[in-house]
Amino acid sequence: MRRLGLVVGWLLGLLAAGLVGFGVAAYLSPKPASVVIRRRFDRNGAERLTATAPFVPGHVVSTLDIPYRDGDPDARLDVHRSTTPGVALPTIVWVHGGAWLSGSKDLIANYLRVIAGGGCTVVGVGYSISPRATYPTQALQLLDALVYLTEHADELGVDAQRLVLAGDSAGAQISAQVAGMVASPPYAASIGAHPRISLDQIAGTVLFCGAFDMSLARGLRGRNRLFVDSVMRSFTGTLDYLDDPRFSGISVVEHLTADFPPTFVSCGNADPGLGHTLSLIATLERFGVAHETLLFDADHVPPLGHNYQFRLGADAGQEALAAIQRFVERLP
Template structure:
């Protein structure tokens, strides 16, 4: 009798344990499909590796620069820090580039841009390298607002950092290109500023150029890209995380944040480039054509596969390839002619 009771108790415990395990599995599966957080976390981890391959000249470039790290730019949001990478012998008149890093809106860090910023600084440009709050914890348009906060902080502290914001550029790679591109659209179009409900804060005449690398500029197209299932899943996850809803492609913000639809004749001179494989080349070319049609000075750099082979997303950070070297050289040429 006691043995039968013991067996019955054990059986109940096993059933309860199995039900708990099943419940946890179902809960985990529900979380996977009902929230962007699990996949966004995985994507964030992937971006932690970084993509920068230093040039053969990097050590010499490093000697020609100095860096101030982790400056608090007094953001209302998390992760509001920036670095300033200066030319070694800079003056107040040194041109300034504000750079927003990539990472699909859910990952990345300013440290991944430091190598490229050093190369730019060694050629005479100060780089303000900005961190911002990531999705899904903070959603659109938080990074756009933080770029404004970073600019305002530097503007209010020009004496402290020995900078004068009379000759400035805005730059970004991947998601950072979209953020910077949208921010500049706000500064140069009062109609668009009203549409976004974000105030313009910069005298447009001080913005001498925009540098856009491998960015998305037609946001509704993200969910419709004809590419591998893995990349489609990546696009859907990052869109869901950044815009805050699974069916993000129906949101008004998708069209609002698509700068190809909103740039005007007053947009500053622009440099656009992208890889030819698993990236946003079509969107880069579309923005290039749109700017040309509005008589904006625009330099486009795109690469034929038959000559350069496959160039993946963020190819420009491999500075030891012909395409990477050409992109950096063309970047410097663009900056030098737009001062």
């Protein structure tokens, strides 16, 4: 019995030492926490990829892993189309989510194929994840991807005058920021960006469950604040992300202008980041920006969590898909 107690005590000691070691490592570097979060998020993404496969139309063709930025191995994009090249179609440029530290265009490829089946070109943009690459690398990559699509529009079947910037979660933030920077030269200048596409090329934005107002992090406590701090430290390289002026551009609502493109925005009723979407909507309304929303009653059953739109087997997922298609069809 005494030996059993010694063994249990030894194991508990090892566990405690491991937790302390992890805590110290997490304090010294953003990598430990980012690895844990990435594994969980990517596992969810893999399950989503499988779940959306049955909904992919047979007539969609894809061209994969096209390099859009010289010397950047992460800068790859996919083009999904429902017709053969040669006809320019309204083009949705979708940036994947994953808290800026996980995910990939590959994990949402089936969902993008489903959208393409409705009669448009859909581009999935890959970018560098954190902490290997920190802010504002991702926004600068997307700007370059848009230049590439403009220069190769004919061969890819892209309508470079009808680009719709879209994204989910962190990808929604990146797309909204890039749209905002093209619409506002001072916003672009604040991060040293020099957009090489014009505002009239961006017909609209489609934004799901994004992070648009980092001031909301100030009110978080406990595990929620720990999660956001871990993500933002990975993304920015610091825990001072709320007060360091270098990162003010992450909050799109602080830089939005009346020239922001027409926008479709949606979020689930049980999404912990719903406040970001509501803040964005209020800002769009204040500036008189044309926008459409898809929101749900607080007591909606079943509760709709983060990135609910990917669940195509559910009524809400199908409603979101139809709303995307209607929004794009109505754009000039």
